[in-house]
Amino acid sequence: MAKRIEATNVTAYYGGFKAIENISLTVEPKTVTALIGPSGCGKSTFLRSINRMHEVLPGARVEGSLTIDHQDIYDRDVDVTAVRRMIGMVFQRPNPFPTMSIFENVVAGLRLNGVKRRSILEEAAEKALRSANLWDEVKDRLGKPGAGLSGGQQQRLCIARTIAVEPQVVLMDEPCSALDPISTLAIEDLMFQLKDTFTIIIVTHNMQQAARVSDRTAFFSIEKTGDPGRLIEYDHTQKIFSNPSQKKTEDYITGRFG
Amino acid sequence: MTTTVTTHRPRPPARPVTLRARRLPAYAAPAVALGALLAAAGIVYGAGIGGPVLVVVLAALLYLVGLFVAANAVEGRRSARDRTWSALIHSAFVLAVLPLASVVWTLVSKGAERLDGNFFGTSMNNIGARDANGGAYHAIVGTLEQVGIATLITVPLGLLCAIYVVEYGRGRFAFTIRFFVDVMTGIPSIVSGLFVLAFWVLIVSPWFNDGRPSFSGFAAALALSVLMLPTVVRSTEEMLRLVPAPLREGAYALGVPKWKTILRVVLPTALPGIVTGVMLAVARAAGETAPVLLVAGGGAAINVNPFENNQSSLALFVYQQAGDASKYSPARAWTAALTLVALVLVLTIAAKLLARRNRLGR
Numbered sequence: 001m002a003k004r005i006e007a008t009n010v011t012a013y014y015g016g017f018k019a020i021e022n023i024s025l026t027v028e029p030k031t032v033t034a035l036i037g038p039s040g041c042g043k044s045t046f047l048r049s050i051n052r053m054h055e056v057l058p059g060a061r062v063e064g065s066l067t068i069d070h071q072d073i074y075d076r077d078v079d080v081t082a083v084r085r086m087i088g089m090v091f092q093r094p095n096p097f098p099t100m101s102i103f104e105n106v107v108a109g110l111r112l113n114g115v116k117r118r119s120i121l122e123e124a125a126e127k128a129l130r131s132a133n134l135w136d137e138v139k140d141r142l143g144k145p146g147a148g149l150s151g152g153q154q155q156r157l158c159i160a161r162t163i164a165v166e167p168q169v170v171l172m173d174e175p176c177s178a179l180d181p182i183s184t185l186a187i188e189d190l191m192f193q194l195k196d197t198f199t200i201i202i203v204t205h206n207m208q209q210a211a212r213v214s215d216r217t218a219f220f221s222i223e224k225t226g227d228p229g230r231l232i233e234y235d236h237t238q239k240i241f242s243n244p245s246q247k248k249t250e251d252y253i254t255g256r257f258g
Numbered sequence: 259m260t261t262t263v264t265t266h267r268p269r270p271p272a273r274p275v276t277l278r279a280r281r282l283p284a285y286a287a288p289a290v291a292l293g294a295l296l297a298a299a300g301i302v303y304g305a306g307i308g309g310p311v312l313v314v315v316l317a318a319l320l321y322l323v324g325l326f327v328a329a330n331a332v333e334g335r336r337s338a339r340d341r342t343w344s345a346l347i348h349s350a351f352v353l354a355v356l357p358l359a360s361v362v363w364t365l366v367s368k369g370a371e372r373l374d375g376n377f378f379g380t381s382m383n384n385i386g387a388r389d390a391n392g393g394a395y396h397a398i399v400g401t402l403e404q405v406g407i408a409t410l411i412t413v414p415l416g417l418l419c420a421i422y423v424v425e426y427g428r429g430r431f432a433f434t435i436r437f438f439v440d441v442m443t444g445i446p447s448i449v450s451g452l453f454v455l456a457f458w459v460l461i462v463s464p465w466f467n468d469g470r471p472s473f474s475g476f477a478a479a480l481a482l483s484v485l486m487l488p489t490v491v492r493s494t495e496e497m498l499r500l501v502p503a504p505l506r507e508g509a510y511a512l513g514v515p516k517w518k519t520i521l522r523v524v525l526p527t528a529l530p531g532i533v534t535g536v537m538l539a540v541a542r543a544a545g546e547t548a549p550v551l552l553v554a555g556g557g558a559a560i561n562v563n564p565f566e567n568n569q570s571s572l573a574l575f576v577y578q579q580a581g582d583a584s585k586y587s588p589a590r591a592w593t594a595a596l597t598l599v600a601l602v603l604v605l606t607i608a609a610k611l612l613a614r615r616n617r618l619g620r
Contacts, residue, residue, distance in 0.1 A: 051511065053507060053510060053511060056506075056507060056510060058428065081513045081514065081515050082513065083513075084510060084511055084512065084513040085512070085513030086513075088511060088512070089507075089511035091504055091507065091508065091511075093504060095502070095504040095505055095507070095508040096508075097505060097508065097509070097523055097527070098505070098527055099523075099526040099527055099529075108509070108512060108514075108522075108523075109512030109513060109514065112509070112512070112514040112518050112519075112522055112523075113512075113513060113514065158508070161508075161512065162511070162512070165512055165513060
């Protein structure tokens with residue numbers, strides 16, 4: 001099910017500003033890949049270019065090639081919504097739809113894409129909520145508003161919402177940065193389970209988190225403010241954190257940077 | 259040998275460390291108010307320069323001064339300023355509410371006289387200057403139809419326009435639209451009436467009417483929708499901009515197409531605000547007299563067909579009755595004005611309840 005993502009010379013712009021330059025890396029199926037690096041180095045930009053969320057902003061564009069199982073997602077004939085259904089995304093701040101109940105939030109992706117059968121929706125909602133470790137906490141109040149949950153529950157609701165559409169790949173943009181340590185742990189546990197089914201790419205500022213959850217780690221950096229972000233090193237997480245081949249990576253990981 | 263031992267004595271604190279301060283007693287403010295009132299009454303009636311209104315105004319000023327002096331003497335300058343400003347703000351609130359309360363009271367007290375079944379059940383057809391009865395049935399029908407049709411025209415158009423400007427519009431074209439919507443906000447209602455008179459009544463309506471121009475309630479609805487459109491567009495635009503971008507992105511990331519995101523996520527989130535804006539526009543349209551007079555012509559008889567012949571409206575009815583040479587017409591005008599206000603109030607409350615029903619209970 002899960003798919004391989006290959007990026008070749010990906011360069012992304014915001015209007016005239018080049019945010020990342022010549023990023024090339026391959027993400028293996030059913031692994032967790034962490035993107036780390038200082039603020040403004042283009043991790044999030046790269047992540048958002050993988051499911052074509054980058055171009056949502058006016059003036060933003062991407063060059064280079066990004067393929068998912070050898071299909072170029074930036075091909076002219078590609079349907080953006082199909083790409084995003086295949087590559088789901090969890091955002092930094094939980095963003096449940098405020099007018100929808102917990103149940104409606106989870107099945108929003110299915111329902112808004114035309115699934116109407118109540119039985120199918122209910123089944124999908126329970127499955128997604130169970131996968132997100134949220135079912136037991138919300139099963140008695142599925143009709144209550146999603147915005148009434150705690151921050152950590154909201155984020156798991158958003159994860160449930162993302163995996164309910166059965167994507168191949170799940171992108172996570174600092175999913176724990178707005179959460180307390182206990183909720184963070186819950187979501188990290190969740191990532192371990194989810195990687196049996198999905199390919200996961202996570203942006204994080206928390207290096208312990210990257211070391212804990214990921215199989216591979218990509219380190220991004222910039223020379224100075226205004227320069228485009230570049231991929232410095234990409235390797236097995238163990239190697240990056242114990243014996244990185246680049247000086248810059250070592251400096252960053254040991255805290256001698258920025 | 260002498261050794262000098264220097265000891266650092268703690269410096270005395272610049273201010274007393276206690277958290278307590280002298281406060282005016284609770285009865286001080288009412289006492290100052292009472293004193294100000296008595297003093298003002300003494301001055302005004304003693305000098306014989308005015309009536310109770312001047313007493314109240316003077317008392318308010320004396321109260322502000324007295325409160326400042328008293329607080330300054332006991333509590334200090336900062337607290338005196340604080341008390342004076344909060345007293346000023348409260349008086350501003352009272353000043354703002356007074357006219358409103360006065361309007362409501364006048365409407366209710368003067369409008370109650372003709373608040374009977376006859377008023378709501380009959381029209382002004384064949385009612386002469388000496389007839390005490392007569393009613394606004396035709397005007398109520400006219401207002402409901404004209405405002406209803408105008409709302410039906412304006413809301414879809416205004417929503418689509420605002421959605422275009424916020425979600426799709428880029429560059430010069432969207433900017434131009436926004437600019438002209440702003441300009442339209444300032445159009446006097448008589449101008450919109452003249453526009454519809456020249457365009458619809460004189461040019462278009464003869465096509466449906468054997469070559470003769472015809473007044474109609476629909477023409478009034480057109481003129482009202484010209485007035486409503488900018489209000490609806492601007493308020494909807496502001497509400498759509500308030501919907502956080504992460505909500506849109508959340509929907510996009512689920513593979514939901516943009517139009518469906520707008521329809522199912524953005525619009526429901528902004529709905530309560532949009533409804534408020536629409537109701538402001540409806541209230542404004544319901545109170546317009548000039549366009550209705552120009553293009554629907556007014557009329558004394560009941561005409562439920564908005565597409566043919568003259569129609570009246572409540573606002574126009576008020577205008578005509580207020581100027582009519584009959585001792586019974588002012589009472590009709592007041593009752594019609596009360597009806598108009600009540601109608602707008604009921605519509606607004608209904609719309610808000612309807613918009614809230616969609617929201618989930620907290």
